[in-house]
Amino acid sequence: MFSSYLKQSKILLKSVPSLRMSSSLAPLDATKLTITTTTSPKEKLPNEKLVFGQTFTDHMLKIAFSFKTGWAAPEIVPYGPLALDPSSCVFHYAFELFEGLKAYKDKNGDIRMFRPDKNMIRMNKSADRICLPTFDSEELTKLIGELLKLDNRFIPSEKGYSMYIRPTLIGTSAGLGVHTPDEALLFVICSPVGPYYKTGFKAVRLEATDYATRAWPGGVGDKKLGANYAPCVKPQLEAAKRGYQQNLWLFGPERNVTEVGTMNFFCAFKDSKTGKNELVTAPLDGTILEGVTRDSILSLARERLNPEEWTISERYCTIDEIAEKSEKGELLEAFGSGTAAIVSPIKEIGYNGKDIQVPLLPGEQSGPLTKQFLTWIQELQYGDVESDWSRVFKTK
Amino acid sequence: MFSSYLKQSKILLKSVPSLRMSSSLAPLDATKLTITTTTSPKEKLPNEKLVFGQTFTDHMLKIAFSFKTGWAAPEIVPYGPLALDPSSCVFHYAFELFEGLKAYKDKNGDIRMFRPDKNMIRMNKSADRICLPTFDSEELTKLIGELLKLDNRFIPSEKGYSMYIRPTLIGTSAGLGVHTPDEALLFVICSPVGPYYKTGFKAVRLEATDYATRAWPGGVGDKKLGANYAPCVKPQLEAAKRGYQQNLWLFGPERNVTEVGTMNFFCAFKDSKTGKNELVTAPLDGTILEGVTRDSILSLARERLNPEEWTISERYCTIDEIAEKSEKGELLEAFGSGTAAIVSPIKEIGYNGKDIQVPLLPGEQSGPLTKQFLTWIQELQYGDVESDWSRVFKTK
Numbered sequence: 001m002f003s004s005y006l007k008q009s010k011i012l013l014k015s016v017p018s019l020r021m022s023s024s025l026a027p028l029d030a031t032k033l034t035i036t037t038t039t040s041p042k043e044k045l046p047n048e049k050l051v052f053g054q055t056f057t058d059h060m061l062k063i064a065f066s067f068k069t070g071w072a073a074p075e076i077v078p079y080g081p082l083a084l085d086p087s088s089c090v091f092h093y094a095f096e097l098f099e100g101l102k103a104y105k106d107k108n109g110d111i112r113m114f115r116p117d118k119n120m121i122r123m124n125k126s127a128d129r130i131c132l133p134t135f136d137s138e139e140l141t142k143l144i145g146e147l148l149k150l151d152n153r154f155i156p157s158e159k160g161y162s163m164y165i166r167p168t169l170i171g172t173s174a175g176l177g178v179h180t181p182d183e184a185l186l187f188v189i190c191s192p193v194g195p196y197y198k199t200g201f202k203a204v205r206l207e208a209t210d211y212a213t214r215a216w217p218g219g220v221g222d223k224k225l226g227a228n229y230a231p232c233v234k235p236q237l238e239a240a241k242r243g244y245q246q247n248l249w250l251f252g253p254e255r256n257v258t259e260v261g262t263m264n265f266f267c268a269f270k271d272s273k274t275g276k277n278e279l280v281t282a283p284l285d286g287t288i289l290e291g292v293t294r295d296s297i298l299s300l301a302r303e304r305l306n307p308e309e310w311t312i313s314e315r316y317c318t319i320d321e322i323a324e325k326s327e328k329g330e331l332l333e334a335f336g337s338g339t340a341a342i343v344s345p346i347k348e349i350g351y352n353g354k355d356i357q358v359p360l361l362p363g364e365q366s367g368p369l370t371k372q373f374l375t376w377i378q379e380l381q382y383g384d385v386e387s388d389w390s391r392v393f394k395t396k
Numbered sequence: 397m398f399s400s401y402l403k404q405s406k407i408l409l410k411s412v413p414s415l416r417m418s419s420s421l422a423p424l425d426a427t428k429l430t431i432t433t434t435t436s437p438k439e440k441l442p443n444e445k446l447v448f449g450q451t452f453t454d455h456m457l458k459i460a461f462s463f464k465t466g467w468a469a470p471e472i473v474p475y476g477p478l479a480l481d482p483s484s485c486v487f488h489y490a491f492e493l494f495e496g497l498k499a500y501k502d503k504n505g506d507i508r509m510f511r512p513d514k515n516m517i518r519m520n521k522s523a524d525r526i527c528l529p530t531f532d533s534e535e536l537t538k539l540i541g542e543l544l545k546l547d548n549r550f551i552p553s554e555k556g557y558s559m560y561i562r563p564t565l566i567g568t569s570a571g572l573g574v575h576t577p578d579e580a581l582l583f584v585i586c587s588p589v590g591p592y593y594k595t596g597f598k599a600v601r602l603e604a605t606d607y608a609t610r611a612w613p614g615g616v617g618d619k620k621l622g623a624n625y626a627p628c629v630k631p632q633l634e635a636a637k638r639g640y641q642q643n644l645w646l647f648g649p650e651r652n653v654t655e656v657g658t659m660n661f662f663c664a665f666k667d668s669k670t671g672k673n674e675l676v677t678a679p680l681d682g683t684i685l686e687g688v689t690r691d692s693i694l695s696l697a698r699e700r701l702n703p704e705e706w707t708i709s710e711r712y713c714t715i716d717e718i719a720e721k722s723e724k725g726e727l728l729e730a731f732g733s734g735t736a737a738i739v740s741p742i743k744e745i746g747y748n749g750k751d752i753q754v755p756l757l758p759g760e761q762s763g764p765l766t767k768q769f770l771t772w773i774q775e776l777q778y779g780d781v782e783s784d785w786s787r788v789f790k791t792k
Binding site for chain 1: 456607633
C-alpha cells in the first residue's frame with residue numbers, strides 16, 4: 001500500500017510542467033559578465049587552517065532576476081554582504097535553494113570542476129519546484145569558471161584540498177504575500193577547503209531515527225532546498241547527546257533506510273548462499289536527494305566492480321534487514337556519500353537500544369569498498385585519470 | 397496502522413527537551429529598548445489602497461542574539477534593509493520562522509493586539525524546533541506594543557482595517573556548516589491592512605490535493621517555519637490553472653483532510669438520523685498548524701453554540717466522507733480559518749474530476765456559521781465586546 005502511494009506521487013509530480021521563463025524574458029547570458037575586482041585582497045589562510053565553509057575568496061558572482069525582464073547582466077564583485085528588505089520572501093517563506101560542488105587544481109595548474117553539469121541540472125529542478133527562475137546550465141557553469149579563474153590563487157593545489165563552490169538562489173521580492181517571487185538573486189560564493197578527514201578516515205556512529213522524518217512522498221526531499229536542512233539539526237543534536245554523530249533517517253512503518261545526515265546511504269551485503277555481494281542504496285523515488293556522489297559511486301560500481309561478484313541495487317532495505325544481515329555476518333560495510341566527505345564510513349548504527357556493528361578493515365576506520373570508491377573518485381577529480389566528468393578551465 | 401504511527405511520532409517529538417538558553421545568557425529584556433526615530437516619515441496610503449503585506453510603517457524592531465552573550469538590547473530603528481553575509485545560514489538552510497498577528501484600533505483610540513500570548517507561545521515552539529533561540533514572550537509582547545505606539549498613526553481606525561504584525565526570527569551565523577546557528581536576529585515589521593474581503597465574502601473553490609503533501613508525521617508542519625511555505629506555491633499555481641484558488645491538502649492513503657492553502661480547515665455536518673450537527677476540524681497531531689484563529693473558533697463554538705444542537709470535534713474527516721455528506725445533503729458548510737481572512741468560506745471542492753458542492757446562504761457568499769464566527773471574532777478584536785483575548789496598549 002505504501003509503495004503504491006509513493007509511486008503515484010512520483011508520477012504526478014513529474015507531470016507538472018515548468019512554470020517560468022517565457023521566451024520574452026532575457027536568458028542568463030555569460031557574455032554580459034562585468035567584473036569589479038576587490039581593492040582589498042584577503043590574506044590567504046595556510047592550508048592546515050582551512051575549516052569547511054568558514055573562509056571565502058575575494059569575489060562572488062551575482063545575477064539578479066526580475067519577473068518582468070528576466071536575468072540581468074551577471075556581475076563578479078568583491079565578496080560582501082547582501083542588503084535585502086526585511087519583508088523579502090527568502091526570510092519568511094524559505095524561497096531558497098543551493099548546490100555544493102568542488103573544483104580541483106590538476107598537475108598542470110588548471111582548474112577542474114567535478115561534474116558541474118549534474119549540479120546545474122539539479123539546481124534547475126530545485127528552482128522549478130519552488131517557483132524560482134530556471135536558467136541555462138552551461139551559462140552558469142561558464143560564469144563559475146570565470147569566478148574560479150579570478151580567484152585562482154585561493155584554490156589549494158595540495159592533494160586532498162579543493163575549492164568548495166556554493167551556488168545559491170533566493171527569492172528577493174519584498175512583501176508578505178505567499179506567491180511566486182517576482183524577483184530573485186542567484187549568487188555563487190567559494191570556500192577553499194581541506195580534506196574532510198585530515199588524519200585518514202574516522203568511521204561514524206549513526207542513530208537510526210524514526211521519531212523525526214526528513215522527507216516524504218509528495219514532499220521536497222529530493223530537491224536541494226534550504227527547507228530540508230534546518231529541521232534536521234535538532235534530531236542531530238539529540239543523537240549527539242546519545243553519542244551518535246549523525247542520524248540514519250528511517251521512513252514509514254517498514255522503517256526503510258533512506259539517508260544519513262545530509263548524505264546518501266550505501267551498504268554492502270553478502271549472500272552466503274549464492275556467495276554474491278550486493279551494493280545497496282535507496283532508489284530515487286522523490287524522497288531521496290539525487291546526490292552527485294551517489295551517482296558517481298553507482299556508475300563506478302557498475303563499470304568497475306566484477307558483475308560476477310557484485311549486484312548493484314537501487315532498492316530500499318529496512319533497518320531490520322541490516323540488523324539481521326549484521327547478526328548473520330553478512331553485512332560487509334556501510335557508508336554515507338556526499339560532496340563534502342566523498343565517502344564517510346560507518347561503524348555502528350544504534351537501533352532499538354542496541355548497536356548494529358558494521359565491519360571495518362582490521363585496525364582501520366573503513367571497509368575496503370569505501371576506500372576503493374574514495375581512491376577512484378579522487379583520481380578523477382584531480383585529473384590523474386582523465387574522464388569527461390571533469391570540466392577543465394585553463395589558467396594560462 | 398497509520399494512526400498509531402502518527403501517535404507515536406507526536407509523543408516522541410514532545411519528549412525532546414528545549415536545547416537553548418542556558419541561564420548564563422542575557423534574557424530578552426524590554427527595559428533595555430533604545431529607539432531611533434526616522435528622519436523621513438513615510439506618506440500614509442489611503443485605506444482603500446492598502447494591499448496585504450505590501451506597505452510597512454516607519455519603524456521596525458530588531459533584537460540580535462549571540463550564542464555567547466544571549467539577547468542584545470532591543471532596538472526600534474527606521475524600517476530598512478538587513479545586510480547579511482551571503483553565507484548566512486538563513487539563505488542556505490532555512491533557519492527562519494515567523495508569526496502573523498493583528499492589532500486593532502478600538503473606539504477609545506487605544507491599540508488592541510489580539511491574543512499575542514498564543515503567537516508568542518507558538519513562536520517559541522517554532523524556534524526550539526529549529527534550534528533558534530527562545531525568549532520571554534511577555535518581553536517581546538511589550539516591545540511590539542512600543543513599536544505599535546510609535547507607529548500608531550499607521551493603524552487604521554476604520555472597521556475591517558487593522559495592523560498586521562510580522563515577528564520574524566532568522567539565523568544569521570556566517571559559514572556553510574549545517575549546525576545550530578551561533579547568531580540570530582529577531583525582527584518585527586508592521587503592515588497596515590484592509591479587510592480581506594473588501595466587498596463582502598467571496599467563497600473559494602478548492603482543489604483536493606494528493607500528489608503533493610504539505611506535512612508529515614515527524615515533520616514540522618505544526619510549526620510556523622519558512623520551510624513549510626515555498627514548497628506549497630507550485631501546487632497552488634497548478635490548482636489555479638484548473639480554476640481553483642487554493643489547495644485542500646489531503647494526507648495518507650485514507651485521504652484525510654488536513655488544511656486549506658495556508659489556513660486551517662473547518663466543515664459542518666448534519667446527521668439526519670440524530671438531527672444533531674457537528675463542527676469538524678483536524679486534530680493537532682503534529683502535522684496541523686496550531687492556528688490561533690482555529691483555537692478562537694473552537695473556543696467560541698464550545699462556549700456559544702448550543703450543545704444540544706452541536707458537537708464540536710477535533711478529528712479527521714476524509715475527503716470521501718465530505719463527498720458522501722454532500723451527496724446526502726448533510727454537508728452544511730466549510731471554511732478556512734487564519735489571521736489574514738479570519739474565515740474564508742468555501743463553495744466547491746474539486747475531487748476525482750468532480751466538484752463537491754458546499755452550500756451557501758441563498759444569494760450570499762458564505763454559510764450562516766462562517767458569518768457568525770466572523771462577527772463574534774471581530775467584536776472581540778475591536779473591543780466592542782470585552783475579553784481577555786485583547787491586549788490593550790493605551791495611546792494616551
